[in-house]
Amino acid sequence: MNLSFPRFVARFLALSGFLLVVGMTLFAQSNLSALDGVWLGTLFAGPQTLRLQVHLQAGVAGSQNCALDSIDQRAFGIVCTQVTMNGDTVSFDVPAVGGGWSGKISKDGKTLTGTWKQGGNALPLAMQRQEIAIEPPKAPAAVFDAAIPAAGVADLKTVLDADLASALKVGALAPETHGGITIGVVQHGVRRIFSYGTAAPDSVFEIGSISKTFTGLILAQMVEQGTVRLDEPVRELLPRGTVAKPASGGEITLLDLSDQHSGLPRLPGNMHPADPRDPYADYNETLLYTFIGQHGVGLAPDAPFGYSNLGVGLLGQALADRAGKPYADLLHQQITGPLKMADTGVALSAGMRAHFIEGHTGDGRPAAAWDLNALAGAGGIRSTAADMLTYLEAQLHSDQLPPGALTGAGKTLPAAIAASHVVHAEAMPGTHIALNWFHNDATGSYWHNGATGGYSSYAVFNPGKDFAVIVLSNTAAGQESFADRLGEHIVHRLEGTPAISLAMEPRP
Template sequence: MKSALCLPLRAVAAAVLPLYSALAGAAPTLDPAVRERAELLTRDGRHASIVIAVIEGKDSAVYGFGRGNNDALPNADTVYEIGSVTKTFTGLLLAQAVAAKQVKLSQPVADLLPGYQMPAVNGRAITLQDLATHYSGLPRLPDNGAPADMNDPYADYGDKQLRAFLAGHVPAHAPGATFDYSNLGFGLLGTALAAKAGLSYAGLLQQRIAGPLGMRSTSAVMTPGLRARLAPGHLADGKPARNWNFQAIAGAGAVLSTPRDMVAYLQSFMLQPDAAHQLAVQPQHGLGDGRAVGLAWMRDEANGHAIVWHNGQTGGYASFAGFTQDGKHGVVVLSNTSANVDQLGVASLIPGSLAPLPAAPEHPK
């Protein structure tokens, strides 16, 4: 789920030309430097496949590279784990609850989970805003996990383990004091919002976001239909990776989706966003150097460009989703190799920003 790994030379074949499909209207083009980089990354085996969806207003196009499901070119309906981009869904669920006056950002999370013993410092309780902005004081991950399968590390981390960790945890600093990226915090937020709604996290996601937006291939749990179109994941060394399953902290990284669905998701922020979508990207804390954090979404300014973005990484996948603050341009980058794809995403939004490609790392055979 890293908010921020590379296939060896066992060479997964790459197409000479990428798959391209326009999803609506005039076809936005992919930056030539980004196209060349994606072709290289899949051709030399650093990524099994990469798919890039380019958005310009209501128009979008999908470009696929490498090999995805059934060794075919990835397309608009190929399924990937999106990792920590899940957090933006959880942030939007919070914003929707605030807009509907069901909760307040300043409300303690304990109000939504009365059976939980929550840590506090000098009487300062952890609020929903703290969780959604990484200001909770909670660590990146709980230290009481004992996964039966290290390749599926969250599958057996349930409510019992989460309650036990929170009851015994002593925060290093008070909530609201400093930014510390926390997968645990977002997992807790998703659990709290689901409890408030009387649903599972997966059910809440379907009811409030995926259903209304027509995102038929987006879910926080694997289904037979999704598995049939899944691009199988790969570790950095090219070996097959297990898909991740979640219980108590699903709100941190459980979502699977497709380029088509992610285009619809980003356009819901870019095109006449409602009050909840506006709140989700509104800066909550400045982080210095032109950076800020909203409800999960990060905001950056560079070279005269202002962008809103988030990235993700699981054991076998990497992702990037972002758009310009003026809502004119957006991009989704998905890979079924656990290797960072941020540069492809940022360079699609800020032309000319693609850095030179470092030499491919060597992995033990």
């Protein structure tokens, strides 16, 4: 078997990092309780090995919660779906990496013996039931650089030139990484854009899950325009007959999808990418409607926060269905057209394509662009730092939009932007969520990040302190996101507080 093991295993991180929050999903057949537990095995390819750990737990209505850990790559909680058990035959899929496992469970219920398949390759993989799971390593304590006097926008590049010196030599932006970063900052109406590494000020990047905030604003726009309601069941926006009304109890609303309390899995269980390098491209409306029809739209009482690409992707498609136009056209009508964001969209225009920077995996290899289909509302937008600053300035001062933005659908933008900032639920301790914007309760900042197979991003704005920052990177997030770290660092420099350090360990 001709198998390049480093390329093979790197796909776990490259394709599992679409959003930095991971979780478990469900879909199942038959009686699966015999699989409950933690299973550990090792893939062998020549002299190299990779430990995989699978968590299985029976859920409600015959479902099965399933997550896979790639321990040696420190990738934990990768969603696995389509868990089946017929007799002693067992199988499950891992859509995010385009892989899956199938085999048999031993008579004593202690061993799973079978084959891992991924990208046309197959390797034997036996897994043993474990008493205790291997836990994710604890993140090292953050290191902070000493505070300096608060930097104004005009002086920020000089500060960052010094702060990024190490990363440009041996870290995330070292020459061998092909990494590039474009940064946009606006403070009190003064904006600056600058770039490092292989990026240019006008480079076009995939923004990943920052796209979710656009979907949240489209929702707010359509509420202001009277075409949808926040408490409207998503079922009512989908094509007639897509999914049945729950026999009893609550059902998922548009707000539940936007504030990530829908109870939907992170990814749909019927996602089987033909090309693992571009895993969302062939997931179309038909597949989405089929999954929702089978899964249902019942809402558990007091459903907790659960980050779901599926949920926000469904929201984007549902809004497009109600508007009677594709999501990309709806995005232009409601946001990018009024704000004159000519270099922002789902598809690349000729002008955008000329400046589209090549993406890279966390280990510096070229990565394919991701083309999101039915789930575009969850992460399918591309943009530039200049356009993203326009978007963030609108968040800061929705009452000061230029007159040209206040025509057509843009008439409702000021009210819709304000409505999109209203927090609706808790996301995690110290953080609430508005219409897809996370709100830091301590600082008053709103933020979101994003990651695809070859790009990562971070956006933050603070209305009280009147600043916003966008960081766009052509490198996927690995064990952590350098774009996140850099964005937080810039905020600290603007505020004159100790700044999370950008010094990185030398790349292997």
